[in-house]
Amino acid sequence: MNYFNEKMERIDREDLKKIQLERLKKTVERCYHNVPFYKERLDSVGMTPEKFTSLDDLKEIPFTTKADIRDHYPYGLFAAPMKEIVRLHASSGTTGKPTVVGYTRNDLNMWAEAMARLLVAAGLTDEDIVQVSFGYGLFTGAFGLHYGIENVGATVVPTSSGNTEKQIMLMKDFGTTALVGTPSYAIHMAEVAEQMGIKKEDLKLRLGFFGAEASTEEMRAELEKRWGILATENYGMSELVGPGVAGECIYKKGMHINEELFIPEIIDPATGEVLPYGEKGEVVVTTICKEGIPLLRYRTKDITYIIDEPCECGRTTLRFHKMQGRSDDMLIIKGVNVFPSQIESAITGTSGISPHYQLIVTKEGYFDALEVVLELVDGSLLNNYKELVALERSIKHKIRTVVGIDVKIKLVNPNTIERSQGKAKRVVDLRNQ
Numbered sequence: 001m002n003y004f005n006e007k008m009e010r011i012d013r014e015d016l017k018k019i020q021l022e023r024l025k026k027t028v029e030r031c032y033h034n035v036p037f038y039k040e041r042l043d044s045v046g047m048t049p050e051k052f053t054s055l056d057d058l059k060e061i062p063f064t065t066k067a068d069i070r071d072h073y074p075y076g077l078f079a080a081p082m083k084e085i086v087r088l089h090a091s092s093g094t095t096g097k098p099t100v101v102g103y104t105r106n107d108l109n110m111w112a113e114a115m116a117r118l119l120v121a122a123g124l125t126d127e128d129i130v131q132v133s134f135g136y137g138l139f140t141g142a143f144g145l146h147y148g149i150e151n152v153g154a155t156v157v158p159t160s161s162g163n164t165e166k167q168i169m170l171m172k173d174f175g176t177t178a179l180v181g182t183p184s185y186a187i188h189m190a191e192v193a194e195q196m197g198i199k200k201e202d203l204k205l206r207l208g209f210f211g212a213e214a215s216t217e218e219m220r221a222e223l224e225k226r227w228g229i230l231a232t233e234n235y236g237m238s239e240l241v242g243p244g245v246a247g248e249c250i251y252k253k254g255m256h257i258n259e260e261l262f263i264p265e266i267i268d269p270a271t272g273e274v275l276p277y278g279e280k281g282e283v284v285v286t287t288i289c290k291e292g293i294p295l296l297r298y299r300t301k302d303i304t305y306i307i308d309e310p311c312e313c314g315r316t317t318l319r320f321h322k323m324q325g326r327s328d329d330m331l332i333i334k335g336v337n338v339f340p341s342q343i344e345s346a347i348t349g350t351s352g353i354s355p356h357y358q359l360i361v362t363k364e365g366y367f368d369a370l371e372v373v374l375e376l377v378d379g380s381l382l383n384n385y386k387e388l389v390a391l392e393r394s395i396k397h398k399i400r401t402v403v404g405i406d407v408k409i410k411l412v413n414p415n416t417i418e419r420s421q422g423k424a425k426r427v428v429d430l431r432n433q
């Protein structure tokens with residue numbers, strides 16, 4: 001099985017644009033007539049639904065932000081009556097109220113289709129047994145993958161996250177062939193399997209579908225090595241649908257975007273100007289198939305660029321390059337812009353160091369100061385001053401090569417950095433305390 005919906009995945013781009021325009025118009029109409037917020041926004045720039053005649057008109061629509069959704073908590077941006085909403089999810093926000101999203105039955109069907117396409121592109125077949133180690137709940141990750149997997153006809157094992165030893169036991173007993181989770185939890189699971197004396201050869205695992213957090217190529221290599229799998233990643237966010245917006249095919253050359261469901265743009269985060277393909281900026285997405293809570297030009301804060309070259313897999317869609325981080329993740333250390341992902345890529349795979357890390361950010365004058373906390377594989381090294389200093393120096397050097405500045409390094413005992421069961425908390429921000 002190479003495609004789930006070959007017609008859509010290999011659609012001629014001119015035909016795609018026609019579908020996009022038709023769906024965009026419908027979405028704008030739905031928003032304008034059903035959501036007072038959008039009516040006001042569109043009126044403020046003189047755009048009424050009838051004025052949309054080309055995809056270029058999208059540029060005229062003001063951006064929508066997370067704050068807009070929050071300001072209308074919980075249901076203020078819903079474009080369908082509550083009796084048509086059959087499911088609610090909410091984002092995993094760290095502060096304040098969550099952002100709530102509602103799905104109609106059509107939305108759920110569309111979501112299962114979007115997800116199934118990405119999973120098949122990443123190698124899933126109806127013969128696979130897939131363990132979903134995302135947390136089931138308001139978070140969209142588990143349910144999104146769950147219905148996508150069923151739609152493909154594979155077997156779902158809904159273990160949810162946590163209870164790691166039991167998960168590994170089930171993985172072995174059930175003959176699980178594919179694992180779903182965050183990269184950080186999948187690494188932790190691999191460590192636990194090792195502690196339990198279970199080797200990758202004892203398992204039938206062959207695929208990993210990872211997502212929901214930023215991770216580097218180095219982390220992928222680590223996951224592929226430890227589990228003996230082909231690891232792909234997929235991208236999405238609760239506001240847009242959950243997972244299902246874009247995902248890698250087996251060639252791992254960027255994440256194919258489900259473009260007749262989501263129109264992507266890349267903007268300069270400072271000016272809002274739309275950037276050409278290949279230029280890095282903030283991802284903005286317009287949903288063109290959603291009924292519950294359609295979003296017009298939603299600013300995701302995720303940073304990457306769009307690839308418009310053909311892919312070996314034959315899909316004709318645009319692709320997102322790996323997310324580099326979020327605009328609100330960026331640290332300014334000694335005047336230099338630093339993304340946590342750059343640190344991860346510098347340190348992952350260093351011998352003697354586990355793949356778990358934490359970045360502690362404090363304030364020194366006008367700039368952020370950064371301490372990188374890393375876990376030793378062998379704690380006895382802490383008693384060997386000479387080797388410890390040498391290791392510290394070499395890590396410092398690696399980070400300087402990637403980021404261009406010196407940071408503080410702290411090496412700690414094995415198993416002291418908290419393991420995540422979902423999205424890892426890599427950055428500990430002490431700046432406002």
Ligand code: DLL
Pocket residue numbers: 091092139140141142210211212213214215233234235236237238239242243244300302323326
């Ligand atoms: O994390 C949806 C999802 C679940 C995607 C499972 C993929 C797999 P939220 O909790 O709303 O939704 O978080 C969305 O997570 O804006 C990104 O910053 C980050 N994110 C998601 N996927 C990736 C990825 C889900 N592949 C936020 N690479 C997004 C980097 C990712 N960051």
